[in-house]
Each structure stands twice: as structure tokens, then as C-alpha cells.
Amino acid sequence: MRGSATRELAPETAELLLTYRAQDQVRNADRAREQQDRLLAVLNEYRIEPARLVVYNLMASGSGWSKTTNSTVYLTTQYKLTLDKPAIINELLPKLVQTGADEVVVSNLLSSRLAAFRLEVASLALADARTKAQHIVQQAGLKLAGIRTIAEVLPAGPAAPLIPERSRYRMLTFGSAASVGADAADVVNPVNPRAIRVQVAFDVEYEVQ
Incomplete structure (x- = not known):
């Protein structure tokens, strides 16, 4: 039987992954700084210590006929943000997207x-x-x-x-404001972020x- x-x-704590993608960061340095300033402002608004935000991953890729000349460099920066107040997630996610993040994912819930x-x-x-x-x-x-x-x-x-269980709740900067999961199983049985x-x-x- x-x-x-x-x-x-x-949960007692939550981990969020914030992804920022930039094309030719040297030329777009001002935009990158503005994004970082907006992100720090959001952390300050919710009284989150800046030390809870760390660089989690960096990735660079190129495109064009040549990887040495006339190529475009794409840089992806991923931050991990640890929250000790998971109850604010629903309110915080849109704020983080508005800083210029391409994707914000609730990656882990801990207790x-x-x-x-x-x-x-x-x-x-x-x-x-x-x-x-x-x-x-x-x-x-x-x-x-x-x-x-x-x-x-x-x-x-x-x-x-x-x-x-890892939450697949995502806030994206395009399309609908929020989507749950990437397959049918997640739609039928969504994860509570x-x-x-x-x-x-x-x-x-x-x-x-």
C-alpha cells in the first residue's frame, strides 16, 4: 500500500540569481554602471546588505567573421543575492528586473x-x-x-x-511579467517561490x- x-x-533564507547581459561592455560602460547603481539602490530600499550580493558567474562570447577583429563581444554577469526575508520575494522581483536585469530566478530556498x-x-x-x-x-x-x-x-x-526543490519561478524583461516553469509538469504542479x-x-x- x-x-x-x-x-x-x-524558508529562512532564499537565494536569487540575477543575470545581466551586455554587448561590448567597454562601449556600454555607462549603462553597466547605471544598472549597478540601480541595483544597489534597490538593496538599500529593502535594507539588504550589499555584502549579500556576490558575483556568481562571468561569461564572455564573441560573434562576427573574426574573433580578433570586427567582432562583437557579449558579456554575461550573474549575481547571487541571499535574502534573510524570503517573504519580500514577490515584491522584490519586479524591482530587480527594473534595474536592467535580463532574468531573475529564485534558485534556492533554505531552512x-x-x-x-x-x-x-x-x-x-x-x-x-x-x-x-x-x-x-x-x-x-x-x-x-x-x-x-x-x-x-x-x-x-x-x-x-x-x-x-529548486524553484523555477522567473521574472523576465520581455513578454508576460512572470512565468512558472519551462515544461508542462511545472504548469500543472507549480512551485511556490x-x-x-x-x-x-x-x-x-x-x-x-
Whole structure:
């Protein structure tokens, strides 16, 4: 009998990835400085320490007939912003986009209670399995005895069960103001950008009398 349970845990911190793309940053140095000034102004508005914003990744690429002459250089800068007040995410995301960011992604939600919370959800999943089994056995006029085997149903893919689900909530500078996910599964079961969703399932085999 399979039992499952899903609960959401409020995160203590959130990590955001901010992506800025520039064409020929040497020629557009003034624009880059303006973007940085606007970004620091937003952090100051929400009383976020500048130290919580760090350069996460830098990437340069070129285009044109030659990579040495008459070529255009594109520079992508990605920052990681750590928030200790995840509740402000919905209000903060549009502000960050308005600084000139090409993309803002809620990449990670963290909580020191995650491991303990997952044990609580596991208890609910086991209770769900027993409730289902009890109902079926009673309908058959039998009695439920002890557990013979129990196995956790692990999520597909390489992610470990204790790693919080990554949110794919994005704010973009084009099209609609917000979009959730990149595939049909995300549309059907969207990720809450302000909560860690913990899901646990067990397959339990019971003895029947």
C-alpha cells in the first residue's frame, strides 16, 4: 500500500540569481554602471546588505567573421543575492528586473528545519498508508496486523531527497511579467517561490489476519 504526504515549509533564507547581459561592455560602460547603481539602490530600499550580493558567474562570447577583429563581444554577469526575508520575494522581483536585469530566478530556498520537517512529513505518509490499508482490510472482513516490509519511494533523477526543490519561478524583461516553469509538469504542479515543498511516499506491505 502506498502512502504519501506533502507539506510546505517556510524558508529562512532564499537565494536569487540575477543575470545581466551586455554587448561590448567597454562601449556600454555607462549603462553597466547605471544598472549597478540601480541595483544597489534597490538593496538599500529593502535594507539588504550589499555584502549579500556576490558575483556568481562571468561569461564572455564573441560573434562576427573574426574573433580578433570586427567582432562583437557579449558579456554575461550573474549575481547571487541571499535574502534573510524570503517573504519580500514577490515584491522584490519586479524591482530587480527594473534595474536592467535580463532574468531573475529564485534558485534556492533554505531552512535549518528541513531535515526535522521531512521526518514529520514521513510520519504523515506512513499514517496515510495505514489508513488506506485499514479501510481495504475492513471492507474484506479481515484485520490488519504488523508491517512486513516498508520502502521509501524516492523521487526520479539525481537529486537527493533532503535537497529542497529548486524553484523555477522567473521574472523576465520581455513578454508576460512572470512565468512558472519551462515544461508542462511545472504548469500543472507549480512551485511556490516562497515555500519549500516536501513530499514523502512509502510503499508498505502489511500482514493480514
